[in-house]
Amino acid sequence: MSTLLEARDLAAAIGGRTLVSCLDLKLDAGERLAILGRNGAGKTTLLHTLAGLRAPLAGDVSLCGEQLSALAPRRVAQLRGVLLQQQIDAFPASVLETALIGRHPWMERWAWESTADARTARQALAAVGLAELEQRDVHTLSGGERQRLAVATLLTQAPRLALLDEPLSHLDLNHQIAVLELLASRARESGMGMVMVMHDVNLARRYADRALLLFGDGSAQCGPVAEVLDAPTLSRLYGHPLRRIDAGGSDYFIPE
Amino acid sequence: MPTRRRALLVIAVLLAAGLLSLAGALLVGSYSIAPGEVLARLVGNGGSGTGADIVLGLRLPRALAAFACGALLALAGALMQVLLRNPLADPYVLGVSGGAAVGALSAMLFSLPLIFVHGGAFAGALAAMLTVFGLARGDGSWTQSRLLLTGVIVAAGCGAGVALILSLAPEQKLHSMLFWLMGDLSHAGSPWPALAVAAIGLALVMPIARDLNLLARGDLVASTLGVKVRSLRAAVYALGSLLTAVAVTTTGSVGFIGLVVPHLVRLAIGNDQRVLLPAATLAGGALLVVADTLARTVIAPQQLPVGVLTALLGVPVFLYLLSRQPKGGRE
Numbered sequence: 001m002s003t004l005l006e007a008r009d010l011a012a013a014i015g016g017r018t019l020v021s022c023l024d025l026k027l028d029a030g031e032r033l034a035i036l037g038r039n040g041a042g043k044t045t046l047l048h049t050l051a052g053l054r055a056p057l058a059g060d061v062s063l064c065g066e067q068l069s070a071l072a073p074r075r076v077a078q079l080r081g082v083l084l085q086q087q088i089d090a091f092p093a094s095v096l097e098t099a100l101i102g103r104h105p106w107m108e109r110w111a112w113e114s115t116a117d118a119r120t121a122r123q124a125l126a127a128v129g130l131a132e133l134e135q136r137d138v139h140t141l142s143g144g145e146r147q148r149l150a151v152a153t154l155l156t157q158a159p160r161l162a163l164l165d166e167p168l169s170h171l172d173l174n175h176q177i178a179v180l181e182l183l184a185s186r187a188r189e190s191g192m193g194m195v196m197v198m199h200d201v202n203l204a205r206r207y208a209d210r211a212l213l214l215f216g217d218g219s220a221q222c223g224p225v226a227e228v229l230d231a232p233t234l235s236r237l238y239g240h241p242l243r244r245i246d247a248g249g250s251d252y253f254i255p256e
Numbered sequence: 257m258p259t260r261r262r263a264l265l266v267i268a269v270l271l272a273a274g275l276l277s278l279a280g281a282l283l284v285g286s287y288s289i290a291p292g293e294v295l296a297r298l299v300g301n302g303g304s305g306t307g308a309d310i311v312l313g314l315r316l317p318r319a320l321a322a323f324a325c326g327a328l329l330a331l332a333g334a335l336m337q338v339l340l341r342n343p344l345a346d347p348y349v350l351g352v353s354g355g356a357a358v359g360a361l362s363a364m365l366f367s368l369p370l371i372f373v374h375g376g377a378f379a380g381a382l383a384a385m386l387t388v389f390g391l392a393r394g395d396g397s398w399t400q401s402r403l404l405l406t407g408v409i410v411a412a413g414c415g416a417g418v419a420l421i422l423s424l425a426p427e428q429k430l431h432s433m434l435f436w437l438m439g440d441l442s443h444a445g446s447p448w449p450a451l452a453v454a455a456i457g458l459a460l461v462m463p464i465a466r467d468l469n470l471l472a473r474g475d476l477v478a479s480t481l482g483v484k485v486r487s488l489r490a491a492v493y494a495l496g497s498l499l500t501a502v503a504v505t506t507t508g509s510v511g512f513i514g515l516v517v518p519h520l521v522r523l524a525i526g527n528d529q530r531v532l533l534p535a536a537t538l539a540g541g542a543l544l545v546v547a548d549t550l551a552r553t554v555i556a557p558q559q560l561p562v563g564v565l566t567a568l569l570g571v572p573v574f575l576y577l578l579s580r581q582p583k584g585g586r587e
Binding site for chain 2: 051053072073074075076077078081082084088089090091092093094096097100101102104105107109110112113118157
């Protein structure tokens, strides 16, 4: 198994507040890690630090065995993709054009999108159920459709590591499962590694191999979902009591 | 889906429109010259005479200056719209033209020769640009709103300076000052520097046009896809401002072109900067040539400020394009 992402002694802060400190993390190909924590606990800050979008306060991050800060931005974009928490469209653009921006890191300076690029983008759109909408303007999409387009753009980019900030936001139940299943299939088939910021404990338990809990005070806990996710820890994590329910062999957490 | 073929087609059409506008500018005027004679003068075997003097000495430089300035303003406007991620941005939004106006009008106020008016405009534009650049960088964060706010405030300050000069100026100078403020090509001088700057500017942005596509979608999106956002933003700001400075130095602050031409082109062909930047450059040039030809002919021998005509021409075209906005998608 090749290591996609490694963080050593990592610290991250925002607005003068240290949210993560002394974090060691390793992610192999095909592995899925869920980041859980309260609002403002530093989930996005950590994800952006791992993505190289902000510099760490201390420690370092390496991507596919190379120091992140030493890699050229274009190379970084070939290795890792980021699904941002918000999608902002200042200018009109079609759905297909928007998915095609994922090819940018793979294209030479004077190249235009090839038919192969278009095929990749169309396959990604089909995978998230947007094939019929490829000519639509992004401004006419619903929130959930826009979110699925962002997932399609990430799949078009085809990175080895995907860093997803709330991949399920705006999605209905049906599409939450569909997107998680789609990502799971990419992890199985092409070995894409994933770090997902999530809010749904039960989906995290079902669709992640490991969970990283951020307590917001710099402390963190990481381990396989079956070990880390238990009622007392989650109650402490969210500051609200949770109860574990056994429903026919699988466990679910519900808030009291 | 964006293709190179479509881009080349759009550019070929606009190139033809540009040449057509220049031909029109050479032919039309209070002194009528036959098309054959104009052509003969242009290829250089027409000898001398009044016709040759008018075509080569007056109309050609003026038409080329108009083309260059229209091109500069439209390109600068397109860059500012990407930089500020706002389709309502124009080349003047960050105060460059305000600085130029203060410089040029000060020179006029003290009755300095024309060269000082041009020099004052350029110096003023650079001063405004450096002020905004220096202040907006501040803590190095370079945020959108900070840049926009700094620019708007500097522009407002310059506006006050212009108002002050206008109120101090003797009446016989007001007319030329107002013409400068509205944009006027009758004192344009040699068109070659502006043309060269427009060509260099376009040559500089074409290799980074696809990066600009990403920048238009947001700094974070661009960063995640491998664009060096900070250096790109600084470069785009510097280039956009310099292009604007050269344009206003040549013709005064011609309004409307920088705002509306990129927008118009975007409505017609989409927001792919690889097509939009060259297309806006050509369309801006052609539009200003047409506007200037009209400005010197509609009520000849009197001349109108060209800025008035760019607006009069642009507004109906713009409203038409806006009203036929595609329902939902584009081809």
